[in-house]
Amino acid sequence: MATLYVVFGSEGEWSDHNEWMCAAYADEAKANEHAVKAKAFSDAWYSLPREERLSRSTPREHQLKGIASPFDPHGLDAYGQAGYVDYSVTSVELLEEVPT
Numbered sequence: 001m002a003t004l005y006v007v008f009g010s011e012g013e014w015s016d017h018n019e020w021m022c023a024a025y026a027d028e029a030k031a032n033e034h035a036v037k038a039k040a041f042s043d044a045w046y047s048l049p050r051e052e053r054l055s056r057s058t059p060r061e062h063q064l065k066g067i068a069s070p071f072d073p074h075g076l077d078a079y080g081q082a083g084y085v086d087y088s089v090t091s092v093e094l095l096e097e098v099p100t
Helices: 028-046 050-054 059-064
Strands: 002-011 018-025 086-094
Touching: 002 028, 018 028, 028 086
Parallel strands: none
Antiparallel strands: 002 018, 002 086
């Protein structure tokens, strides 16, 4: 069986915690690199003044303005009140057949 390494984004705590999948790789090192680069992009985004971030309100606008993260193209939609986004990698076995 092959292993897939899935990059997850997450933000918030407790009842307002959100998670989403960003990418999957067959190579664990590439998945980890992706998570590090996604976090760097997120940190740069959050270094912008809040008013500037709020003026860029939808993922489609982000894509049109060229500011969507290449590491998490839909992530800016989830960037909410928490003020940060974390990225992590988890592994899952790739199955060829549904177990019986």
